[in-house]
Amino acid sequence: MTIVKRRTEPLRMAQLEALIRRLPYAHEQIPQIQEELAKQRVGYQGEKSLHYYFSFLSTEQMYLLHDVRLLGTNGYHFQMDTLLLTPGFIAIIEIKNYTGTIYFDPDTHQVTRSTSHSNDELLPNPLLQLNIQKAQLKGWLAQQEWPLVPILQLVVFSDPSTKIISTPKNAHLLKKVSTAPAFLSKIRELQTLYSKTYVLNSELKQLADALAEHHTPLQSNILKEFNIKRNSIISGVFCPSCHKPTLVRGVIIGKWFCPECQVSSKHAHINALEDYFLLLNKNVSSLEIHQFLHTATRQQAYDLLKPFSLSPLGGAFRSRRYELRYPLPLGITGD
Secondary structure (H helix, E strand, C coil): CEEEECCCCCHHHHHHHHHHHHCCCCCCCHHHHHHHHHHHHHHHHHHHHCHHHHCCCCCCCCEEEEEEEEECCCCCEEEEEEEEECCCCEEEEEEECCCCEEEECCCCCCEEEECCCCCCEEECCHHHHHHHHHHHHHHHHHHCCCCCCCEEEEEEECCCCCEEECCHHHHHHHCCEEEHHHHHHHHHHHHHHCCCCCCCHHHHHHHHHHHHHCCCCCCCCHHHHCCCCHHHCCCCCCCCCCCCCCCEECCCCCCEECCCCCCEECCCHHHHHHHHHHHCCCEEEHHHHHHHHCCCCHHHHHHHHHHHCCEECCCCHHHCEEECCCCCCCCCCCC
16 A cells, blocks of 8 residues: 555644644633644544554555645535545545444434533544545536546544434445444455556556646634634743743854754744744745844844745836745755
């Protein structure tokens, strides 16, 4: 099996972490942001926990892509947890990190969870979500003129202790549901049922590469979402020791220095630049970086941007804007 697109930390999770870091400790939105971040971390850990089982898929003619977000034919983007490509089928895999007892109601199409702490907590129905993703992926493949391949849906509950229940009336739908320990058996079952070759391996690799190439990561306006004013964001470069935005840039030695705890750092501005991208704007001028990092001069801010080889977006030198990225493409570690 070849992993074409690896799972990385969700951009939204990085945005939430940056938001907590850049807001005053007593800001009224902090509890809500922390709650959302906790949910994101639980989901991400559940997705990562399935990597162990994916490692046993040794068939050469298999391609795996994680967190794929495509532009649908209706003009809206859609995102899929995991795509498994084989010559006989494409599987959209939705991974859920839920504990307790999960009940699929065949009449209302609702999903509820019962735990030792609560009963009948209403959850989004992942099967309905997969139905929409299947229709969108089918339309995308047709638009891109790829061969028609059976598209299958599979919900995997990553916690082995999760209990899944329903009624005989819903048995056909639960064939699309699995726990993590049963995941490999489910994939082998699908390989047996869909043994016909629809796509040759060379074409399958091209399709996997095309899906990865068309992926467009989501970067939401997180300040607008939480109704946070831009001037609430704390500017400056954080000290790696006392974690305060107190660092100042030395003109001669080329390092950041904390006047409070006497710690110096050469690359502390990298995290600050990434925070700017995550929270404020991915396009930036040297003047804006000068103001955000509190550098001594605008030229000093420009010099800090140069090592990243950022794409210029036009304009005269003093008004030129640059496109930041996350993470910043600079292979340096340590201070």
